[in-house]
Amino acid sequence: MPTNIHEIRQKPSDTEKITINLGFVDLGQVDLMVQEGFYSNRTDFIRTAIRNQLERHADVVKQSTARKSLDLGLRNYSRDDLEAARHAGEMLHINVLGLATIAQDVTPELARATIASVSVLGALHASPAVKSALADRTR
Numbered sequence: 001m002p003t004n005i006h007e008i009r010q011k012p013s014d015t016e017k018i019t020i021n022l023g024f025v026d027l028g029q030v031d032l033m034v035q036e037g038f039y040s041n042r043t044d045f046i047r048t049a050i051r052n053q054l055e056r057h058a059d060v061v062k063q064s065t066a067r068k069s070l071d072l073g074l075r076n077y078s079r080d081d082l083e084a085a086r087h088a089g090e091m092l093h094i095n096v097l098g099l100a101t102i103a104q105d106v107t108p109e110l111a112r113a114t115i116a117s118v119s120v121l122g123a124l125h126a127s128p129a130v131k132s133a134l135a136d137r138t139r
Helices: 024-035 042-056 058-067 079-088 108-114 128-133
Strands: 071-077 092-102 115-125
Touching (some): 079 108, 108 115
């Protein structure tokens, strides 16, 4: 048995997969736009449509982000961050619009001792054990 085997850490994806249901006529129109060369594929069409709507409503998103005190973008919480909060006697309130990541080496006990609430609009990446430990504090 070789002893030089190392576990390769997977790079976190910078996208999140979603599923949508479209009526047959709408789907046919999307396919027609792809066939006519306006878009490279269905995904390209859907991403463009979503970005156009987000741009159209950018002011509302900006105002809501400020009003709700959300961190915008990527926010990582390391074991050191949580240990520092515990040492300072502070509880963290995680409010993120984007991607919040709690490091894989954070134990459920440390998470419960230092995280008072979790509100993520987007995606939360954490171990299943940490997510379970914070389930009653997650909105």
